[in-house]
Amino acid sequence: MNHAVYSFERQVKTHTKADVVVIGGGPAGTAAAIGAARRGKQVILLEKSAQLGGMGTLANVSVFMPVGNVTGIYREIIKEMLADYLPAGHDESVAPQYSPFLLRQYLNDKMKKEGVSVYFHCEFVGTIRSGSGIGAVIVSTREGLRAIEGDIIIDCTGDARVAIDAGVPYRTGRESDGLTQPMTLMFTMQDTGKPVEKILPEGCYYYEEVSDLPQGRRLYWKQRDDGVLLVNMSRVKANGADMEQVNYAETEALKQVFSVAHYLQRTGFETYAIAHIAPQTGVRETNQIEGLYTLTEQDVVSGARFPDVVAQTNYEIDIHSPDAGKTTDERRVDGYDIPYRTMVPVGDIDNLLVAGRSISATHVAMSSMRVQATCYALGQAAGIAAAISLEDGVPVREVDIAKVQAELANQDARLLGR
Secondary structure (H helix, E strand, O other), X not given: OOOOOOOOOOOOOEEEEEEEEEEOOOHHHHHHHHHHHOOOOOEEEEOOOOOOOOHHHHOOOOEOOOOOOOOHHHHHHHHHHOHHHOOOOOOOOOOOEOOHHHHHHHHHHHHHHHOOEEEOOOEEEEEEEEOOEEEEEEEEEOOEEEEEEEEXXXXXXXXXXXXXXXXXXXXXXXXXXOOOOXXXXXXXXXXXXXXXXXXXXXXXXXXXXXXXXXXXXOOXXXXXXXXXXXXOXXXXXXXXXXXHHHHHHHHHHHHHHHHHHHHHHHOOOOOEEEEEEOOOOEOOOOEEEOEOOOEXXXXXXXXXXXXXXXXXXOOOEEEEOOOOOOOEEEEOOOOEEEEHHHHOEOOOOOOEEEOOXXXXXXXXXXXXXXXXXXXXXXXXXXXXXXXXXHHHOOOHHHOOHHHHHHHHHHOOOOOOOO
C-alpha cells in the first residue's frame, strides 16, 4: 500500500465571517447556534449534508431517549413540535417517537427565526491558526474550498474533527483497545393493512430465531398511531470516523436491514413493508477530546455535582457491545452534572469549544451522555459561553460560569439544585 505523504497548498478566499462559527448541524450544533444568537451574536452554522438534526434526521434515530429532564431548547422542540408530550415540569422525562422529516423542516424554520445563517453542503477541511486561536475554518463547498472566519469556533462535528485538526489531544473508543460502540442503520416499516410480499435480496441473511439477530433482541418503537414501526435492530462493528470501516458498515448494515425486515414480516409484522431506510448508518461513538475535565464512570454512577454544571441527565449507561457481540451493558443512573470544563480543550487555543458526544468523557461516561437531548443541552451552553467569552474579552477557559448559568436560566434551561 502506498503511504506517501503530500503537501497540499492552496490560496483560499474568505466567503464570510461571523462572531461565532459552529461546525456541525446536529443537536449540539443547532442548539449552540441558537444559544449564541440569543445573546445578539452573528452566528454561522456549517453543515456537511443537506439537513440539520444530525443522527435524528440523517440516521433516522427518530426517538428522544428519556434523560430525566425536558428543559431549555430541547423543551422548546417538544413544545413546538411534539406538544402532546410536553411535561408540566422541567425535571420530568419523556421519550417520544417523532418524524425525522418534520424535525428537519422545524429546524430549518427555527434557524431562520433565530437569525442563524446556515450553510449546507459545507464539509470541514481544516483550521487556520491566528495568534492564540483559530482564525478561520476551511470548508469544501459546491464552489470549491472556502474560508469562514469566526471569533469563536464551536466544534459540533460529533467526531471532534475541528479540535483534532487544531492539535487538541484526543482518544478513540474504550480505553482498553480503542474499539467504539457499533453502528446501526435505522429504518421504518409501515402497516399496509394487508399481507405484504416478503423480499430477501441476494446476499442477505435469513434470521430464524431472536438469537440469530445482530443484537440478539427485538428493539423497535411503535408509539404513534400512524402505523409506523421504527426499527433499531442492526449492529455493525465499526468506527464511524474510520474511512475503511465506514465503507464496510454502510454495506453490511443495509444487508442487515433487509434481513431484519424479512424476519419481522415472518414474526408478527406480516402486514408491514419497509417505508424508509436512513440515508446513512448511525454512529454512537468515535473520538473524545482531552478537556480541562474528563467525565468518568464514577461521576455518572455516583451522581457527581459540579460548580460549573451546564447540563444534567439521568440517562442510563448504555453500551452496545464494541465487539459487536449480542449484548448491551445497561445500568440505571440516578442523575449527574456535566461540567463546562468537559467542553474546553486542553492546550493553548483560546477560542475553541467542543459540544456534543465528543466532549471529554471516558468510554462508559460517554455512553450515558451521548443521546440527543443531552447534546442539545451541551450545545446551548456552549453557544452561550461563546457569546460571553466575546462580550467579556476572555478566552473560553476563563468564561464566568455564573454568567453562563444565569443566561441558561434566562433561556429557560433549568439546572436542578441551582
